[in-house]
Amino acid sequence: MLFFLQLFSHRFCLDSRIYLYTVSCLLLVQFTGAPVFADPLEVPSSADALRVQMTSVEQKPESETAAMPSDTNNETAEAQQQLQLQLEQLYFETEDKIGGEPIYTAGYLLDLYRKNQFSLLWDNPKSIVQLLKAIHASADDGLTPEDYHLEALIRYGHDVAGGASVQKQVEYDLLLSDAMLLLAHHKRDGKVDPRKVEDKKNLEPATPRPWPADAYLTAIKGGTVQAVLDKFSPHHPSYLNLKKALHDYRQFAARSVWQQIPGGQSLKPGMTDPRVTLIRNRLAVTGELAGRSLDSTFFDHQLETAVKVFQTRHHLEPDGIIGKATLRAMNITAAERIDQIRANLERTRWVVNDLPHSSLIVDIAGFMLQYYHNNEMIWTSKVMVGRPYHQTPVFRSAVTYLVLNPTWTPTPDIVKNETVPSIINDPEYLAKQRLRVLDSSGNEIDPETIPWRQYYGKVLPYTLRQDPGRDNSLGLIKFLFPNPYHVYLHDTPSKFLFGRTQRAFSHGCIRVQNPMELARLMLANDPGNPTTVKKIDQILASGKTTTVILKQPLPVYLMYLTTNVQDGQVLFKPDLYNRDEGVVAALNAPPSPLSLTVQLPETKAGLSLSGQQVRTGKNVRYVQNESRKGAESSGQEAL
Incomplete structure (x- = not known):
């Protein structure tokens, strides 16, 4: 040849x-x-x-290899x-x-x-x-x-x-x-x-x-x-902490350290139940409960405190009651947790070596937003993300501008699937929501002249727009970054929902609990930006829709992490969108050629x-x- x-x-x-x-x-x-x-x-x-x-x-x-045949x-x-x-x-x-x-x-x-x-x-x-x-x-x-x-x-x-x-x-x-x-x-x-x-x-x-x-x-x-x-x-602390967690849970798996806990009625403080002994031993392994009185079947105050710590670590309501969700989390095996950690190590590898010194990190599964400046986390806030049937996508971009006193234009899907049915059921719905109907030229149309039932389940040939105000669906501010999914960060009038542990309520966008704090920090860290904190307050008071362009775009990462380590504690989050299985399967499959x-x-x-x-x-x-x-x-x- x-x-x-x-x-x-x-x-x-x-x-x-x-x-x-x-x-x-x-x-x-x-x-x-x-x-x-x-x-x-x-x-x-x-x-x-x-x-x-x-x-x-x-x-x-x-000298021993110099002379060769x-x-x-x-x-x-x-x-x-x-x-x-x-x-x-x-x-x-x-x-x-x-x-x-x-x-x-x-x-x-x-x-x-x-x-x-x-x-x-x-x-x-x-x-x-x-x-x-x-x-x-x-x-x-x-x-x-x-x-x-x-x-x-x-x-x-x-x-x-x-x-x-x-x-x-x-x-x-x-x-x-x-x-x-x-x-x-x-x-x-x-x-x-x-x-x-x-x-x-x-x-x-x-x-x-x-x-x-x-x-x-x-x-x-x-x-x-x-x-x-x-x-x-990767040498980022978040990655190294996950590696240590993987090591610890592999040790748990090797020792077969916890048993499955049978189902039954919810367990509450003050109750006596044979399962309490299993629960005590289960919590002792992962450190929520000190290793004493592990044979007791009585649900005392010490165990209640340990259960609340466990629930917090697993993003459950920390009520101290062992119901179905808490029991399900306790019965997840060490081997399953190992796969969960592996999936999140992989997700971290996708971005960690490219993380800039300053960025926003949206933790979708953890319902949190973090602001890093010069490699230091300087601010954090609760967020709401998309429902399982309106999933928030995972991608990277950069915030390029803010809009104060924004209007809101519902997407065609929202109009077709939610707004039109609501108008048919309640003729006053548009007035209550302060929604105006506009034609293709931007002229306002009298909603009473529109045969709404004719457009049930169909695309409406009009645009609906909500005027600025505190009750606007986007609140008082939105943060825009280029992406093909029409996703952005924004304020919300529904502040009460931030009190929930599970906060998947949106259509895919990210609702921020304290957005004005974020805006002030972003502008303070944007050298040369003429929009001061005082100007922000003046613009908000005017009610006028105003765009503020950042001199230096701020990178933003929307990440789906179902495990991370915080203050030395491994946190496990519900796999809200059932994405872990796909990543683990790909990790276990043969590599792809480069x-x-x-x-x-x-x-x-x-x-x-x-x-x-x-x-x-x-x-x-x-x-x-x-x-x-x-x-x-x-x-x-x-x-």
């Missing part, structure tokens, strides 16, 4: 490589506690066997040829696996090995051990070590240490590189494409970053793989690479570019 890349002369000692691989694998044996393999096919079958704790590796002195040049050339053959098969789609293992980063591998003159990379045993250790530790992030060829790498390492063929060494090298690149991507941006879960109303992917091929090459050769992977891992655009030169025969006709592959897109010589990465989507 015609090889599609020029062979490069790169001298290295194959025997030295075998020695280094042997050192690496023996170190794995030593630090994992696995037996030395008597049978060549006997390899660890589970990632649980891998407990690498190595921090340094001594390499063999150069002269035929190693031939072996070097053979390794390069095998490597190019594997890449050719991957990129022209004749193969998408190596040794039965799927390859996920084909475009990146092409560019990485091109920059290394298509020579093998993994000479340094430190790098191999660090990568295997990082793969095993990926479980601490809620990821799946098997996604990164863990067992295959251990098996290949054993084979190579025993003097495997050049082809095996090439396959091992490619699998190591694929594992590292995929793990780095998953740590930094998440494994799951947020657009493919939660009804496609989600966060767009982060802006593509430059593809740091040189940094990867330096790390692999220099034994600093762990440092590079650590750099890509794509990269590769540019190739034009020849008389068309686009080619060393004479081979190029066709578009599913992982690599080939782009014509006459000005470049050789395959060139354009960084269309960087790791």
Whole structure:
């Protein structure tokens, strides 16, 4: 077969490589506690066997490896040829696996090995051990070590240490590189494409970053793989707190520490019931109840206090009564909570590495809004979000302007499904709600001239508009940010609903409990904005609809997080929109391949690479570019 890349002369000692691989694998044996393999096919079958704790590796002195047989040049050339053959098969789609293992980063591998003159990379045993250790530790992030060829790498390492063929060494090298690149991507941006879960109303992917091929090459050769992977891992306190929560709940699951509590009548303070003992033990495990008098069947004041703490942590009404909702939350297993935490670690990865110093964070499932300025939370407020059948979408944007004394124009869906039926049932409805009817030219129409029953269940050919005022559905202010869902933050006249624990009452927009506080803070932190606090008060008093444009747009993130940690306590929120299951399923599924655009030169025969006709592959897109010589990465989507 015609090889599609020029062979490069790169001298290295194959025997030295075998020695280094042997050192690496023996170190794995030593630090994992696995037996030395008597049978060549006997390899660890589970990632649980891998407990690498190595921090340094001594390499063999150069004096012992300097003199090598002269035929190693031939072996070097053979390794390069095998490597190019594997890449050719991957990129022209004749193969998408190596040794039965799927390859996920084909475009990146092409560019990485091109920059290394298509020579093998993994000479340094430190790098191999660090990568295997990082793969095993990926479980601490809620990821799946098997996604990164863990067992295959251990098996290949054993084979190579025993003097495997050049082809095996090439396959091992490619699998190591694929594992590292995929793990780095998953740590930094998440494994799951947020657009493919939660009804496609989600966060767009982060802006593509430059593809740091040189940094990867330096790390692999220099034994600093762990440092590079650590750099890509989130270090935000919210993420680290979730990692600790995952560790704690895995310990709970391993010990099978709480039993299911039978149903029955609601339990109230002062009652005696055999289930109280189970409840005491359940609350003792997660720290709501001090570990004394756990055998008592009496529901005393101490237990009532513990139940209220549990209810608060699980976003339930803190009434101290163990009803159906509280009992259901107590009976959720540690394994189910583990999946919930994993889903939220993934959601956090989608955005945490791109969070600006100042932003608004809408916690949809927690019904809260937080304002961060210079990496400090300076303000928080309760919010209301969309009902389950009017879900608030998840996305990122930036607040660009505010409107004081806004009018309200109900959407066509609201008019069709709610307003018109209300008008038919109550002819005075429009007057009570201060809604005016306007034609397409903005002229007001007498509502009594409209045959409302004719438009029942249909689109109304008129616009309804509510004038400004405290009873306006948007209250006294709204905060606008570009998005395709027509969602924004706003005030509300229905302040009493903020007293509820569950606050899913809107059509998708976010109602803010203290919006004027937010407006004043935003303008105070918007340098050069001429609208002062005093002017805000004057505008509100005038009743005139006024737009205030921000000099510096404020990023806003609408996030759906059903778990977070606050003041050291793990908080679990109801999965209001039933979205956790989809994220967990995607986390448990095989990874998706990552794509990269590769540019190739034009020849008389068309686009080619060393004479081979190029066709578009599913992982690599080939782009014509006459000005470049050789395959060139354009960084269309960087790791």
